[in-house]
Amino acid sequence: MSIDGMIRSVDNGITIYSWRVFEPWKERITVGITGRTGGFSAPPLHSLNLGHLVDDDPSVLDKNRAEVAAALGVPEASWAVANQIHGTRIGMVNHEPEGPFDSCDALYVSKKGIIAAILLADCLPVAVYDPGRLRGIICHAGWRGTAAGIAEVAVKHLVDDGSRLENLIAATGPGIGPCCYPVGKEVVQRFRHSFDYQENVILNDGEDGYRLDLEEANLVRLRASGLKEENLGRAGFCTACRREEFFSYRKDGEHTGRHASLMILL
Numbered sequence: 001m002s003i004d005g006m007i008r009s010v011d012n013g014i015t016i017y018s019w020r021v022f023e024p025w026k027e028r029i030t031v032g033i034t035g036r037t038g039g040f041s042a043p044p045l046h047s048l049n050l051g052h053l054v055d056d057d058p059s060v061l062d063k064n065r066a067e068v069a070a071a072l073g074v075p076e077a078s079w080a081v082a083n084q085i086h087g088t089r090i091g092m093v094n095h096e097p098e099g100p101f102d103s104c105d106a107l108y109v110s111k112k113g114i115i116a117a118i119l120l121a122d123c124l125p126v127a128v129y130d131p132g133r134l135r136g137i138i139c140h141a142g143w144r145g146t147a148a149g150i151a152e153v154a155v156k157h158l159v160d161d162g163s164r165l166e167n168l169i170a171a172t173g174p175g176i177g178p179c180c181y182p183v184g185k186e187v188v189q190r191f192r193h194s195f196d197y198q199e200n201v202i203l204n205d206g207e208d209g210y211r212l213d214l215e216e217a218n219l220v221r222l223r224a225s226g227l228k229e230e231n232l233g234r235a236g237f238c239t240a241c242r243r244e245e246f247f248s249y250r251k252d253g254e255h256t257g258r259h260a261s262l263m264i265l266l
C-alpha cells in the first residue's frame with residue numbers, strides 16, 4: 001500500500017514504511033521507518049516503542065526489537081542504535097565493536113546485516129545511499145540538526161569517502177509537518193542565520209506566527225549539496241497528523257515512545 005512517497009508493508013503486525021525512491025535497490029537495502037503499532041509496550045508508549053531512553057521495561061523493549069528484526073529477516077542481536085544529542089556527528093557502524101554510538105545523530109553503514117537505527121517522535125529521518133558502493137547514512141534531523149546542516153554533513157562524508165554525488169540517492173521524512181509545527185523566534189533566527197532563508201522553509205502566518213517545514217528544509221539542503229532532483233524522495237506526510245501510526249512528541253507529550261528509522265544493507 002502506498003502513502004505519498006512511501007510504501008507501507010505489514011509483516012506479523014509490524015508496519016514498515018519504506019521510501020519509494022529506494023525501490024530499485026530493495027534487494028540490497030532496506031531503508032525506512034517503523035510505525036507505532038504492533039509490539040508490547042504499555043501506554044503511553046503503546047505499542048512498538050523502540051526508544052531505550054524513555055521509561056519502558058527493558059525486557060519489553062527487547063521483545064519489540066526482536067519483533068522488528070524478525071519482520072526484517074535479520075538476527076535480533078544486530079541493532080546499532082544512536083544516542084542522539086541534536087548534533088551532526090556520525091557514528092561508524094562498519095567496525096567492531098558495534099557501538100555504543102554516543103553523541104551521534106547519524107549512523108554510517110557499510111556492513112551487511114546490521115540494523116542501524118535512529119529514534120524519532122516527530123523529528124525527521126534523512127537517508128542517503130550510494131547504490132554503487134553499497135553504503136549509506138541514516139540521520140536524525142530535528143530543527144537543530146537541520147539548521148546545523150546534518151543532511152549536508154552526511155553527503156559530504158560519503159563524497160569524502162569516495163562516493164560520486166551524481167550516484168547518491170536520498171530521502172526525507174516523515175516527521176512533523178508545517179501543519180503542526182509552530183516555532184518561536186529562536187528557531188526562526190537560527191534558520192535565518194545559518195541557512196539560506198527561504199519562504200517555503202519558514203512559513204509566516206502574520207504577526208509573530210511562524211511554522212517550520214522540516215522536510216522541505218532538509219530537501220533544500222540535499223539539493224544545495226548537489227544531489228539530483230530525480231534522486232530525491234520525500235515521505236510527504238506529517239507524523240503529528242498520523243498519531244495512530246507514529247509517535248508524536250508534540251501531540252502526545254514528552255512521555256510518548258519512539259519509532260525508528262532504519263537502514264539495513266542486505
Ligand SMILES: [Zn+2]
Binds near residue numbers: 177179180238239
Ligand atoms: Zn500535521
